[in-house]
Amino acid sequence: MSLIDKLNEIVGSAFTACGLSAELGTVRVSDRPDLAQFQCNGAMAAAKQAKKNPRAVAEEVAAGLSGDPLFSKIEIAGPGFINLNITDEALAKHLMGIAIDDRCGVAPLAQGETVVLDYGGPNIAKAMHVGHLRASIIGDTLRRVLSFCGYKTLGDVHMGDWGTQIGMVISEMAMRHPEWPYFDPAFTGPYPEQSPFDMAELEAVYPAAAKVCKEDESRMEQARQATVELQNGRPGYRALWRHIVDVSIVSMKANFAALNVHFDLWKGEADVHDLIAPMADDLKAKGFAVIDDGALVVPVRNNDDSKEIPPLILYKRDGAVMYGTTDLATLVERMNLYKPSKIVYVVDQRQNLHFEQVFRAARLSGIAPADVELTFAGFGTMNGPDGKPFKTREGGILRLEDLIAMGRDKALARLDEAELAQDATPEERRAIAHMVGVAAIKFADLQNQRQVDYVFDLDRLTSFEGKTGPYILYQAVRIKSLLRKAGEGAAPSSLTLQDGDRKLALLMIELPEVLATVVRNYTPHVLCDYMYRLAQEFSSFYGNCHILSETDERLKRSRLQICRMALSQLELTTGLLGIDVPERM
RNA sequence: GCGCCCGUAGCUCAACCGGAUAGAGCACCUGCCUUCUAAGCAGGGGGUUGCAGGUUCGACUCCUGCCGGGCGCGCCA
Numbered sequence: 070m071s072l073i074d075k076l077n078e079i080v081g082s083a084f085t086a087c088g089l090s091a092e093l094g095t096v097r098v099s100d101r102p103d104l105a106q107f108q109c110n111g112a113m114a115a116a117k118q119a120k121k122n123p124r125a126v127a128e129e130v131a132a133g134l135s136g137d138p139l140f141s142k143i144e145i146a147g148p149g150f151i152n153l154n155i156t157d158e159a160l161a162k163h164l165m166g167i168a169i170d171d172r173c174g175v176a177p178l179a180q181g182e183t184v185v186l187d188y189g190g191p192n193i194a195k196a197m198h199v200g201h202l203r204a205s206i207i208g209d210t211l212r213r214v215l216s217f218c219g220y221k222t223l224g225d226v227h228m229g230d231w232g233t234q235i236g237m238v239i240s241e242m243a244m245r246h247p248e249w250p251y252f253d254p255a256f257t258g259p260y261p262e263q264s265p266f267d268m269a270e271l272e273a274v275y276p277a278a279a280k281v282c283k284e285d286e287s288r289m290e291q292a293r294q295a296t297v298e299l300q301n302g303r304p305g306y307r308a309l310w311r312h313i314v315d316v317s318i319v320s321m322k323a324n325f326a327a328l329n330v331h332f333d334l335w336k337g338e339a340d341v342h343d344l345i346a347p348m349a350d351d352l353k354a355k356g357f358a359v360i361d362d363g364a365l366v367v368p369v370r371n372n373d374d375s376k377e378i379p380p381l382i383l384y385k386r387d388g389a390v391m392y393g394t395t396d397l398a399t400l401v402e403r404m405n406l407y408k409p410s411k412i413v414y415v416v417d418q419r420q421n422l423h424f425e426q427v428f429r430a431a432r433l434s435g436i437a438p439a440d441v442e443l444t445f446a447g448f449g450t451m452n453g454p455d456g457k458p459f460k461t462r463e464g465g466i467l468r469l470e471d472l473i474a475m476g477r478d479k480a481l482a483r484l485d486e487a488e489l490a491q492d493a494t495p496e497e498r499r500a501i502a503h504m505v506g507v508a509a510i511k512f513a514d515l516q517n518q519r520q521v522d523y524v525f526d527l528d529r530l531t532s533f534e535g536k537t538g539p540y541i542l543y544q545a546v547r548i549k550s551l552l553r554k555a556g557e558g559a560a561p562s563s564l565t566l567q568d569g570d571r572k573l574a575l576l577m578i579e580l581p582e583v584l585a586t587v588v589r590n591y592t593p594h595v596l597c598d599y600m601y602r603l604a605q606e607f608s609s610f611y612g613n614c615h616i617l618s619e620t621d622e623r624l625k626r627s628r629l630q631i632c633r634m635a636l637s638q639l640e641l642t643t644g645l646l647g648i649d650v651p652e653r654m
Numbered sequence: 655g656c657g658c659c660c661g662u663a664g665c666u667c668a669a670c671c672g673g674a675u676a677g678a679g680c681a682c683c684u685g686c687c688u689u690c691u692a693a694g695c696a697g698g699g700g701g702u703u704g705c706a707g708g709u710u711c712g713a714c715u716c717c718u719g720c721c722g723g724g725c726g727c728g729c730c731a
Contacts, residue, residue, distance in 0.1 A: 147674055376657040385729040533693045535679045543693050551690055612695040
């Protein structure tokens with residue numbers, strides 16, 4: 070049980086003893102550390118309800134607490150804050166419990182309920198760019214945190230592989246290479262196993278195709294036609310599509326591997342194609358789907374809506390399906406295959422309305438029963454310094470792999486400049502630089518609140534100083550180095566807490582509540598904030614206390630134990646962000 | 655037009671369910687490498703939380719109006 074939970078129990082029952090609700094006894098870390106370690110604000114809320122004097126209520130509750138030897142201080146302050154300190158002995162005892170726990174004192178929150186997370190969402194045939202960074206790493210972090218907290222998690226990359234953009238690429242390829250067998254209706258196969266193009270060529274085709282379709286309506290019409298034919302199973306198109314998917318996946322995997330982003334499922338929109346027709350028939354039969362203006366749609370408007378909600382389109386007039394169709398069918402599939410208790414979509418905030426439509430259609434039709442939590446965890450757009458979606462100076466997109474290379478090269482330069490890890494092999498140095506560069510990029514992004522837009526600043530994204538990923542790594546590396554020098558020492562039987570380390574000790578009890586918040590609100594930045602405070606508090610401790618040179622053996626062992634605990638938490642939490650810690654840097 | 659989001663230090667961002675003196679980083683200023691990695695530490699200046707009301711013991715937080723910005727709104731994703 071976390072220390073906060075324990076305090077909640079104790080203070081909660083003190084409230085109960087006064088005839089008040091236990092919930093009022095919620096304790097939290099004090100936001101005035103100069104006054105107390107913990108605080109409870111429940112007396113003021115209770116007084117409001119019962120129309121009593123808040124200080125009197127607080128006095129009564131405090132009197133009930135006064136016999137508990139856990140507390141070294143119980144005070145009433147201001148309008149009725151109950152301020153609490155616990156004894157160093159109690160704190161030390163609790164910490165020793167955390168020290169021997171490989172979960173750093175965090176009890177699981179769930180019992181293996183399944184959660185499907187939908188993140189990443191790269192489109193095939195396109196180079197991954199900086200816009201995919203947030204979608205990937207926020208989703209992956211949430212997956213890791215939920216998994217650690219006891220959920221069975223399934224991360225699905227959910228590629229965009231079935232929409233009109235593929236029709237654009239196919240029709241553009243038909244223009245460029247009419248001789249390919251994929252375009253010959255008389256061809257009876259088999260089609261070549263080897264793709265006639267590589268990723269570099271594919272990437273070049275897409276923007277050209279998109280441009281020409283935008284400018285030329287007849288080309289757009291061809292693209293739509295190709296999309297329908299692909300979806301309806303034209304063999305040559307399907308074979309070509311398979312190449313596009315395979316070539317794209319190789320490239321995606323390289324990017325995700327570099328970022329240490331993991332997926333359990335490599336599914337795409339196309340995977341649910343065979344579920345669409347039966348789903349549509351069923352929705353039609355039950356009256357949820359109707360023909361409107363030539364399209365088959367699911368009206369999702371409610372009478373009490375204050376805004377216009379357009380229907381979800383299942384089949385366009387031309388017979389092609391849209392992403393709303395595949396999203397709904399994907400829900401059918403996920404319910405059938407995984408029976409999840411939650412499905413979380415980590416998607417660009419601008420798709421808010423779209424998912425509102427999908428969720429409504431799913432609830433309405435019973436595809437997603439009421440007890441399944443559907444969450445749209447939208448993230449903000451990455452803007453340039455001008456406030457508009459980020460573009461490079463040349464006006465183009467910045468490729469993800471180029472960004473990662475920039476981070477790595479900057480870290481490599483830093484290693485040279487500071488003459489660090491000189492005896493390491495070039496490969497090791499490169500590996501360290503990669504870890505540092507990726508840590509910088511990921512932490513810089515994840516520390517932003519998920520929902521809001523943020524400004525993309527290359528210098529800040531690859532900065533190594535201050536509130537950055539490398540700062541976190543640096544503190545962990547210092548501890549590792551310290552512990553190597555200290556050698557194997559027996560763990561102390563108890564901790565000796567002093568002014569230099571008490572703040573750090575107190576901080577380390579907060580991890581369970583931090584992770585609970587991340588899970589509740591799907592907000593990785595709360596974890597980043599904790600990690601930074603932890604690293605900072607350690608750094609302060611490290612700078613102000615001698616550890617190896619401490620002559621009081623008992624104190625030295627206690628401090629080394631604090632170091633080990635800080636390292637455990639840093640390694641656990643960096644792991645939850647998918648950030649690797651080098652041995653030195 | 656309707657809807658959603660945002661406006662906090664020079665810049666970029668935090669602030670838990672309404673709590674005490676609104677916190678960090680960058681930038682700027684002052685100290686600290688003959689003690690465990692200076693990618694660091696200790697300290698300093700910097701605020702009418704867009705504006706105006708309201709709710710209450712208490713408002714960055716909730717409500718109303720206004721100003722400013724972003725995004726979305728039927729056959730792209």
